[in-house]
Amino acid sequence: MAVQDDAREQQMRDRFNLRVTDDRKRDGIDAFLSIDGRIVNFELKSTTSGSVSTVRDFGPKHIEKWKDLHWIIAVYDNDGSKILRCHYASPVDMAPWVDRKRNYVLPDVVxxxxxxxxxxxxxxxxxxxxxxxxxxxxxxxxxxxxxxxxxxxxxxxxxxxxxxxxxxxxxxxxxxxxxxxxxSTLNNPHIEKSYVDQLPILDEEEPAISLREHVRNYFLSAAATEDATA
Known part of the structure; x- marks a missing residue:
């Protein structure tokens, strides 16, 4: 990982009071949050241009990994020194983008x-x-x-x-x-700026509290959906 990317991830973990696993390289999880008896795993991304690069070789393993991940996307100023805003994305928020990429590689995978x-x-x-x-x-x-x-x-x-x-x-x-x-992989698919812009923005005054509110709302919404379809 580039030193700059590593520094940004640490800055995001500090801002939102997130933790990292003891053996991060093996599990590939950028950060996690323990909340209400759950362990919530996060993908941390940053950008100065608005669009977000993801992985060099996107394929089935990333589809499987990302289906349950929550995301934080930090938008920095042009020189990458200051966070302008941070977006939160639940698994549901990211599902349309992941599904589009999955459909793109599906014929080659099969x-x-x-x-x-x-x-x-x-x-x-x-x-x-x-x-x-x-x-x-x-x-x-x-x-x-x-x-x-x-x-x-x-x-x-x-x-x-x-x-x-x-x-x-x-x-x-x-x-x-x-x-x-x-x-059959896709080389570094970007999350488009237009997609990032429509994601919820986390509160700048109380970022850690704001994140936890969004996470709790996600699980409440998921529980309500399960009850409605039961």
Whole structure:
């Protein structure tokens, strides 16, 4: 993460009294809030232009991650030194934007999944120049590369010291799915300025209190919707 982005996120966490997990890199959550017995996770974004950059490779994992996240978007002045205002977005607020991006990548995602599921043992045999197994750990690393860690290779072994043709076929399918997923991503989709502008603005005098009011209203609204459809 760029130093400037990291500093802005810390400024936002301080402003809204948010916390960060002990192992942030692993969970990918920018900040969280404990409120009314709930843990509410946040995505923190900032901009000087109005539109907001998101992630380099947007795909299914981000769709899954973002569906329950709350967002704070800080709009800075032109030189990025002062926050002009902060917008709050609930999962419902962000759903139309996320759904549009999901629909954009959906054909490529489905295509990749179908291709991966069609991998057969004949493909494995062809890649290994006619060898039908068993396959060694070095063979597995040749296929999976840095996609797996040491423990993954050990856990996948299904014959003494190695892998059967069936297991290697499964691994080849996983590798295919991984490569296809990378190809079906969208490069840094921006949240448009017009979208950001219509999001609720958090109170500048009492930002932490204002945020908690919006979060509580979101859960009250969600509960009311569930009751109405029960």
């Amino acid at each position: 295509l990749g999944q179908d291709i991966a599921s069609a991998v057969e043992s004949s493909t494995v045999i062809k890649i290994f120049d006619g060898r039908t197994g068993p396959y060694s750990k070095d063979d597995a690393k040749w296929i999976m590369k840095n996609q797996w860690r040491a423990g993954d290779y050990k856990a996948a072994m299904d014959v003494p010291g190695g892998y059967s043709l069936g297991r290697m076929t499964e691994m080849m399918s996983l590798r295919c799915a991984y490569l296809m997923a990378r190809g």
